[in-house]
Amino acid sequence: MGYYDMVESSWQLSDAAQEYAQKAGRAVEPAEFWDKVFSQSPLVDAERTLRESPQRDRIFLKSPYGLQYRPAQKDWVPFRHGAVDLSNENNI
Numbered sequence: 001m002g003y004y005d006m007v008e009s010s011w012q013l014s015d016a017a018q019e020y021a022q023k024a025g026r027a028v029e030p031a032e033f034w035d036k037v038f039s040q041s042p043l044v045d046a047e048r049t050l051r052e053s054p055q056r057d058r059i060f061l062k063s064p065y066g067l068q069y070r071p072a073q074k075d076w077v078p079f080r081h082g083a084v085d086l087s088n089e090n091n092i
Contacts, residue, residue, distance in 0.1 A: 001063070003064070003084055006061075006063040006064065006065050007065060007078055009043055009061070009063070009065075010043075010061060010063075010065045010066070010067060010078035011078060013037075013038070013041060013043060013044075013059075013061075013067060013076075014067055014075070014076040014077065014078065016037055016041075017033050017037050017038070017067075017075075017076050018075060018076075020033065020036055020037050021033075021074070027074070030055060030056040030057040030069045031055070031056045033056070033069075033076070034049070034056035034059070038056075038059045038067075043061050043062060043063070044059060044060070044061055044062070045060045045061060045062045048060040057069040057071075058079070059076070060081060063082070064080055064081060064082030064083060064084055065078050065079065065080055065081065065082075066078070066079055066080075066081050067079070
């Protein structure tokens, strides 16, 4: 999977969280997103997330990307937490 696809997967997981919040019809805290959406995803590095994000406001994926909660917007956006190597076209 190339980096573009990894970022797209991050956005899809963000969309899943947004859908969960809309169905809940109320304010949802990061810990609830973790329990109901993120912890069940095979994309998520659960061990690292549990270790490095006690508030569950940063979700680390198994790729160099993750999701970060923005409280003012009440949404999740991708962030990069690992190195990327764009010298190989197959990675893009």
